[in-house]
Amino acid sequence: MLNVAVAGASGYAGGEVLRWFERHPDARVGAVTAGGNAGSRLGAVHPHLFSLADRVLEETTVDTLRGHDAVVLALPHGHSAAVAEGLGDDVVVIDCGADFRLRDGSAWSTFYDTPYAGSWAYGLPELPLRGGVSGRDTLVGEKRIAVPGCYPTASTLALAPGFAAGVLEGDDVVIVAASGTSGAGKALKPNLLGAEVMGSMSPYGVGGVHRHTPEIEQNLAAAAGSPVTVSFTPTLAPMPRGILATCTARVRPGTTADTVREAWRTAYADEPFVHLLEPGSWPTTAHVIGSNHVEVQVVLDGRAGRVVAVAAVDNLAKGTAGAAVQCLNLAVGLPESTGLLGSGVAP
Amino acid sequence: MLNVAVAGASGYAGGEVLRWFERHPDARVGAVTAGGNAGSRLGAVHPHLFSLADRVLEETTVDTLRGHDAVVLALPHGHSAAVAEGLGDDVVVIDCGADFRLRDGSAWSTFYDTPYAGSWAYGLPELPLRGGVSGRDTLVGEKRIAVPGCYPTASTLALAPGFAAGVLEGDDVVIVAASGTSGAGKALKPNLLGAEVMGSMSPYGVGGVHRHTPEIEQNLAAAAGSPVTVSFTPTLAPMPRGILATCTARVRPGTTADTVREAWRTAYADEPFVHLLEPGSWPTTAHVIGSNHVEVQVVLDGRAGRVVAVAAVDNLAKGTAGAAVQCLNLAVGLPESTGLLGSGVAP
Amino acid sequence: MLNVAVAGASGYAGGEVLRWFERHPDARVGAVTAGGNAGSRLGAVHPHLFSLADRVLEETTVDTLRGHDAVVLALPHGHSAAVAEGLGDDVVVIDCGADFRLRDGSAWSTFYDTPYAGSWAYGLPELPLRGGVSGRDTLVGEKRIAVPGCYPTASTLALAPGFAAGVLEGDDVVIVAASGTSGAGKALKPNLLGAEVMGSMSPYGVGGVHRHTPEIEQNLAAAAGSPVTVSFTPTLAPMPRGILATCTARVRPGTTADTVREAWRTAYADEPFVHLLEPGSWPTTAHVIGSNHVEVQVVLDGRAGRVVAVAAVDNLAKGTAGAAVQCLNLAVGLPESTGLLGSGVAP
Amino acid sequence: MLNVAVAGASGYAGGEVLRWFERHPDARVGAVTAGGNAGSRLGAVHPHLFSLADRVLEETTVDTLRGHDAVVLALPHGHSAAVAEGLGDDVVVIDCGADFRLRDGSAWSTFYDTPYAGSWAYGLPELPLRGGVSGRDTLVGEKRIAVPGCYPTASTLALAPGFAAGVLEGDDVVIVAASGTSGAGKALKPNLLGAEVMGSMSPYGVGGVHRHTPEIEQNLAAAAGSPVTVSFTPTLAPMPRGILATCTARVRPGTTADTVREAWRTAYADEPFVHLLEPGSWPTTAHVIGSNHVEVQVVLDGRAGRVVAVAAVDNLAKGTAGAAVQCLNLAVGLPESTGLLGSGVAP
16 A cells, blocks of 8 residues: 655645545555645545545645655645655655656746756656657656646647657647636636636637647657647636647648548557547547546548647646556556546536 | 446436446446437447446346346336336345335325336435434345435435424425536437526426425425425526535524534434535535535524525435445445545536 | 716626616716726726726725716725715715615624615615505605615515515515626635636525625515515525526415416516516526516415515626616616616527 | 518527617617527517517518518528528628628538528628728628628638738648537537536537638638638537637748737727737637627747737627628618627626
């Protein structure tokens, strides 16, 4: 039985990490820590987590986190490095934050406002790479893993098979993604009030400035074996959870609909969580809410010379906390899908 | 390992029954049957149930349902009796429909349009009865159990402790409940279209005509040991799931706030799924969506001489499918909460 | 052309007041004032008010508000008296706040935390009173009018005809109302975040403590000619606007369905904004969003000995700003419905 | 006073046409016609249109529509030609359907399943064309006008200034648009049920097959003076109304952020309904719901070599019925914005 601490447990991501560990058969929740909410009962912060209601949030320090088999960090960016350094090298540390995702320090500096902390193994097991290997090969037995961002997870899983198969051009990828508002966290901002959000859509971080842009490019480049440039526009949708990423890329000359389908089919044939839908069905966020599953579909638009690939994920589950559990399973040698196979809640 | 068939598996209730059995450690899903959807893949009908996607819906007949340890019926009312009769007496039959809930044939005839089929054990384990016994005492080892309606579950759990404790008058109960639209099922009605439902609330079945009225009265009378009359108004709320039942009843003379709180505290002190909230906190449907949990709160309004008791449930989970699993556990001698303790999905 | 100033123009109520005056043929918007938002462009605070985008919010002071034919106050409670006193007796002042609604100073002191300011004419023209007179008779030519609260407007219009006609008992009224979240204003509270609100319902101010309770009682007592006691429970619904008030009261012995219908029919037969629906149709908030209209329906529940009367209003329109315009029209001698007859926006 | 008939008045588009004419100072609603709903009271079909509640829907025939100054058609595609032919050449006919939008018969045949009917003047007054002229120059005094589709309106207004100014490449436009579900009409389809729609997003018509694709290309080509190819993906969003179109196109070499902004600023400087937002603000559908206004914003993504231009419209208002009124105003010589300047309803 793994003893797992969760740091930053009072936010939406932290709460979701707890929800997944609550049902994990081989792990139990150790210390739960927070910043401003330290001292609160978990039941007051996450009323839906009934089995953990009487646990009390401790302060996020190296001391409270020490002595666990694994620590999951769900902290604001810029805070993970100090905590991770204080934990022993034998402790598995899974970071849900952005700090260790980018391998290019200059990309970090362009998009983030804290010092570059370096990079860890990137926790996207299903990332198809050229030559038939996948992201999971880099994760088995790892002690330090960076969980992908929610948009990069959806966008990468939508498009990477085409890059790994060599059928897509890398110089003109366009991604427009819609996210539920839990993706914006619990910060009290006027534009996140229910009265503003319900019944409304709007973009944000437009024009190549959203921080997930270089991470998406890094992933697609890893699949392609060459650089990829992305125009990425996130939008806020009137739903609590879920990401729908609509992704397009130009195809290489001679690419057929069959080639395209075969590339995606091959990439995900054996994946437990990524489901290429039957032709004619399209990803729908409601199908994956609360689950670690991903719906993917792709089609070739011959007129425009582009594939349109769409993925639906739960931003908090496969987009964050489910992925964290999946990475931990790989890190400690458990079956990858342990505790993760349940269905989502629909309708 | 119990082999469980699910009849009426293509509706919202049936799909939710499958979702709960998918995670049940001591049961596996046998035949899944439907009416008009027979022949379809489950993946086409309930895309969120990935582990069962390749199962094919068979026709709902006694033959397809025979040979299981248990059968869960999620059929339109009027259809359960014929199916149940054809199954052996040793098979556990759990009916999510209304057919066997009412002990009073004349109440059935007043509210329903099919012949009265009789009554089975009533599947509300937490129903507090006078003298400290509870509904679960009637369920252990039973072979035929009627799962309560969703509104009756919420309304009964909100008010019954006061009747069991003898602090409430039975002649003037008023209940107004809001339900998510999955409660109306998958029928294609114009008023259930998303564009009509979103951002709007409206009542229906007003004026003492909703079919759940006599069931609520039956339950509260069982707790009180004397007749109870209820004014019940259901409303449709712009959410997929969830019921919030706001229930009031006049208190007997001399009843104090302390008496009230103590009655409710005692009733649910040992219940795994019914949670009396801390004073000042109020039930919120989001806290129980996807779970078998129930939030309850009560307060005495001294000015009006009434208690206001509120309960939140997921209409498809504790309101239907979770209750079905809970009843089955009791029927076959498994721990009552087997497979049911997980948290809901929030936010 | 009336020159109208709006104080507290940066909140939801203030913005809605501006929206209604924008379309008023005999009024123009003069000074627009605010507290913390003074200095901002209106376009930054209410982006949907395109025609007023370049107006700048001034500070709310007597000086900025002086010199107008009318001033509409949309201030937090406790602030209206000082402003109104500074304005001349010839200026029409319409207060959207609570300060001058209650005629009973002790009721004010029980429910509010600021000193009692007295009472003004109560701005509910459609309030049916015993003997066939109505609220509007008290408003023509008035210089100081208190706009009713949103819940009292819906609740009163639902039930008052029965009290005016003498068919209802006044000692046991129960009202449960659902409101869109704009009713809670723009305050940045965690429970008002979109991710918390969407898909969820919860009650608040339960147990006879909500401030609108004495106002509802005052109105129903005015219709009845004798005291009325109300159990009032408000709930927060996942929609931006709208109130659905479900109201029940016991009927006097001998009251028939026909008596009931006739009482309601008579009360609203000539009202331009209050619509008693055809039997079988029920109020739906979507039908009145953005409009000054009210839908009302009533039915007698013979089993429970109660009428159930339901009203739907837009909390910001007929519930606040539309009513303010209606009151101003009466105060200055314009046709009551000037600028108010437009339909709402549906779906 | 124009006497205007509305054909197809029972659908969402038809109801919205009525809502706009209800407030038009120089028009009154004549015959209102429908297919299957003929014989119904308007109040039963569109309960929010209180002033027209007692009007009765007649059958859609040339006879019922004859004798009006103008006829607005809101019919399923394929039905407009027969009706329009039967009306005199002196009657203004405004078609909200697709039948007369495309000037290229082969594009029609590729995307639609009825015979090509020809093309009428295209009703997008704000369409910026090369050389500083605009779409309105083609509409003044016209007797037959085709109202643009909702997606084409949003997409065209977002991108056309760049094409008219010659700063965009036409060979690789990518548009992803989110629409409220009223855009799918009142058809009773399972995926449009509230329980399915709320909290969920999904694409449809993916891969270059949506019927609005050639219309968008036609508009952008008209602005560019040369062919434009578009990859267009529509998505269904959990809101009743509104379209958010996120549009990108590669810029010509040497294009600067200033050039881009100046092109858009110039195009819309004098437009009453199209508002280029301040830098840093982004279109939000809630700001335009219920109004004829359009929010537009654009930014240059230098990394990706693309502009991202976003537009928000109300699909039923500026996207359909508001545009119809605007076209009629131009056709008959009224000021273009007559009856159209009101603000939307927010929050």
